[in-house]
Amino acid sequence: MKKIMVGNHAVSWGVMLARAEVVSAYPITPQTTIVEELSVLCADGRLKARFIPVESEHSAMACCIGSSAAGVRTFTATSSQGLALMHEMLHWATGARLPIVMANVNRALGSPFNIWGEQSDSLAQRDTGWLQIYCESNQEVLDTVLQSFKIAERVLLPVMLVLDAFILSHTAEPVDIPDHQLADEFLPPYRPDLRLNSKDPHIFACLAPPEYLMEFRYKIQQSMLQSKEVCRRVDEEFGKAFGRKYGLVEPYRCEGADLILVTAGSVTSTARVAVDALREKGRKVGLAKLRLFRPFPKEELLEITRGADKIAVLDRNFSAGIGGIFAHEIRAAFCNEKSHPPVYSYITGLGGRDTTLQNLNEVIYQTYERPRPEEQSVWVGLRS
Amino acid sequence: MSKQIPLLREGEMPYQPISLGSMEWNKTGSWRYLRPRFENKIPPCNEGCPAGQDIEGALVLIGKGKYLEAWDLFKEENPFPGVCGRVCYHPCESSCNRGDFDEPLSINALERFMADMASKHRRKPPLKKREKRPEKVAVIGSGPAGLTCAYHLVRLGYGVTVFEALPVLGGMLRVGIPEYRLPKKVLGQEIDQILELGVKVEVNARLGNGLSLEDLKEYQAVFLALGNHKSRSLGISGEEAEGIMSGVEFLKDVNLGKKVELGKRVAVIGGGNTAVDAARAALRLGAKPLILYRRTREEMPAFASEVHEAEEEGIEISLLTSPVKVISQNGRAAQLECVKNRLGPPDEDGRRRPVEIKGSNCTIEVDQVISAIGEEADLSCLSKQVGIRDNTVPTDERGATKQAGVFAGGDIILQPHTVVHAIASGKRAAIFIDSHLRKENWEGLFEALRVGEKGSLSMKRYLQEERERVPLSGKTVLLKDLNLDYFEYQKRLKMPKAKSSRRTTSFEEVNLGFNEETAVEEARRCFNCGVCNLCDNCYIFCPDVAIQKGKEGELNIFDYDHCKGCGICMEECPRDVIVMEVEGR
Secondary structure: OEEEEEHHHHHHHHHHHOOOOEEEEOOOOOOHHHHHHHHHHHHOOOOOOEEEEOOOHHHHHHHHHHHHHOOOOEEEEEOHHHHHHHHHHHHHHHHOOOOOEEEEEEOOOOOOOOOOOOOHHHHOOHHHOOEEEEOOOHHHHHHHHHHHHHHHHHHOOOEEEEEEOOOOOOOEEEEEOOOHHHHHHHOOOOOOOOOOOOOOOOOEOOOOOHHHHHHHHHHHHHHHHHHHHHHHHHHHHHHHHHOOOOOOEEEEOOOOOOEEEEEOOOHHHHHHHHHHHHHHOOOOEEEEEEOEEEOOOHHHHHHHHOOOOEEEEEEOOOEOOOEOHHHHHHHHHHOOOOOOOOEEEEEOOHHHOOOOHHHHHHHHHHHHHOOOOOOOOEEOOOOO | OOOOOOOOOHHHOOOOOEOOOOOOOOOHHHHOOEEEEEOOOEOHHHHHOOOOOOHHHHHHHHHOOOHHHHHHHHHHHOOOHHHHHHHOOOHHHHHOHHHHOOOOOOHHHHHHHHHHHHHHOOOOOOOOOOOOOOOEEEEEOOOHHHHHHHHHHHHOOOEEEEEOOOOOOOOHHHHOOOOOOOOHHHHHHHHHHHHOOOOEEEOOOOEOOOEOHHHHOOOOEEEEOOOOOEEOOOOOEOOOOEOEEEHHHHHHHHHOOOOOOOOOEEEEEOOOHHHHHHHHHHHHOOOEEEEEOOOOHHHOOOOHHHHHHHHHOOOEEEOOEEEEEEEEEOOEEEEEEEEEEEEEEEOOOOOEEEEEOOOOOEEEEOOEEEEOOOEEOOOOOOOHHHOOEOOEOOOOOOOEOOOOOEEEOHHHOOOOOOHHHHHHHHHHHHHHHHHHHOOOOOOOHHHHHEOOOOOOEOHHHHHOOHHHOOOOOOOEOOHHHOOHHHOOOOOOOOOOEOOHHHHOOOOOOOEOOOOHHHHHHHHOOOOOOOOOOOOOHHHHHOOOOOEEOOOOOOOOEEOOOOOOOOOHHHHHOOOOOEEEEEOOO
8 A cells, every 4th residue: 555655654654564562752853743643543543552751862762671671662763862862871772682663863963953954963873782774765764664673673782763854754755555464474573582570580781790791792793793684684575575675785876887976865866866867978977875874784885886986975964073974984894905996075965955966966076086085075065 | 719700601691681590589678778667747736736636537537427436536535525616716726737828727617517416416435444443533613624534534443523513514614605605505415425424413512612622531632623703803983883793793694594684785894705705695685785995906815706706796896995983873883984095015914005095084874884804713712731822723734733632723723714725634634633543653644645745635545555555756747847739729618607687686506517518528628737648649659669558548568678768758748757767777
């Protein structure tokens, strides 16, 4: 069944299809309508979940940690300042190995106050041990919710799926709603071995002295590394069940390309149009859509870009002093390779500013013209 | 050599940081350094009642519709709830914490309500009694002090005889208070209940009139409660004329049903309750009374409500007016010469003294003058052994006089001249006559029996075995001790009154009493200061689920195995019932 729906409702419907049992969240623009729709679905019985209203995002995540520890499929959603407020609890969820799924609607962090799209909020949580998946369309958003629960529950790590403010969250697109029975077959109920049980009390997330903490951290690292393979397999399974799959990094017209653009999120769609136009003109431009950010799909990206002369990375985010975070990650991932294309870094579309076709063409021509990447990221569309 | 602790390898560890063993052994209460405990405290109304009645306890019962049980509780301490519910000046209400919040509880009206319900149901109080004892006690005077003492002494096992000078029992309750404030039927019922316990009485037996303390040798103890029945004289010229009588005499005649001829114009001199009672009684006999008082309304010692009711009934009060001379015609008072006063500096008792305004003399036409400027005791019948000072009988803290075995109470000792203080002194005497006759140590009794810190004693506790007595809290709960977030403003309910037009022509009762619905609603306004009413706030708020429900009607139970001592229960208790104490280690 196809429905026209905004990206936020695609999240909510994905959660309904996943039969989450607890939803606890605090509203924040542009995430609010996810929670609104979920409360409606809970109220009218289409989603049989306990909806727990709380007084802050910190409490929302604490609440999710409690319910997930009790062995219950748990969901929350937030954005920007709300995600920042959760920060402490994000580490806790990972350390306690709780497969919570969260949707984060990318939004700039204040100050200055800004409610529009930017990836800096989710990327600032890079080191919390959450898997991160960036979505391009509303269909991918819904599908990724189902995939996320399956991945999280297999590797026992929390998953954050990310969608752009307004461009996805508040824009309606046709979305194919999977059949509920098929969804149930794809995602069986969550029944963990270890869970809170008053008849058999244990300490959960107990004190780990210096003798033990490193071992627990090592286990997380192992699981995170294994999770890449799990993500790949879950995507395959999803493809078999529903006829759609996304990969970890999606190559687009990369055959024989000398320059490959790297994007994440909804700007990918604009980039597809730019690439198509330049290919028409005979330019050998390709596109790699980075879907998975944690764990980082280094091998996949390396494989796609191996034959290219240059990589141009579009970052809708920035880390002061470093510049574009995706570009920085790619450079770090490739640095020990014998040979890899040089990485050109571009910052674009901060605080919800549109990244236009014109901006993308500018990025591509600049990359062609310059023999070597600038030391610092180049700011596209800056009024200097 | 130190022992090596074998550490698990990474592969042997669980994926979650979780204890491998069960944690059932871990009683998290061991983290606690403060321990909560339920401790009922003293409600200020109970402390404020000189008769030491469990007012808070009775209000709870009324709120549950258990009116008769509430009355039983009062009867433990005081044989006269029907009387007090009508004439007590209710210091309990001025102590009520609601008074500082919105308006105090109508405790007095509720006391009357439960007594009326008991009367309607012909209830006999199931009183606790002790075994019979061989000693006998004589009580002189059958007013509230004497009869209360007799009531408690009989319960304590003594043979008691009450000697009353008048032909009727009740003292000032009978002959001093008019029918419209205290119906004789109500008084009679409560006296009958005392007599039914086995109290003997001898009426027309006046001390000093063929009866002396020496005649009472067969009694091992005596309680003197003669009362103040002598009216002070005006001390002005012409006072001995016909047509002048004392308020005490007038009220006694009216109360005993004698026919009193007053004429129309009646001047009542004085500002106390006797004066107001006399004026209102005169009004009901067809006269047109005028109250003359030498100071202003603020200094009037009569209860404000009585003064208000008198004015409602149309009685005039001439303030700052003193009589100086009675002018007679044919040997009968015809005119009263008066002067006007202004207020001067305060005298010894703090009230401003009236100062005569020179040349302000005027005369008032009168048919009758009633003087009611105060009563005093007539102690001429008592021997020096008892010890008399300033026309009162000095007593120690027990109510014992200088003469061994002779105790005293009521208006003849140095204490406020109110019904409830008389009742309190009677109960106190009963307790200490008992300890005197048993030759027991009495010093510890004040601490063991006190209801708060204002001197009230509990007969209920006295009748309990020492080990049965619940430990007493040293704290009276005040408004600042309550968690006011839990209380809402709610109007005080008042008794309906008979229409003033009807009141002027009959001696029917003025206040008409609560109905059941009003009584329950008013009783439920009670904050239950310092007493657990099982509201379950502690149970609801405990974040560790460390408070368990008690059995039906009993206190909740702290689960000290798991209580962390956070104190939230104490904070959220609306009525200051939970105390936190340092954990013993």
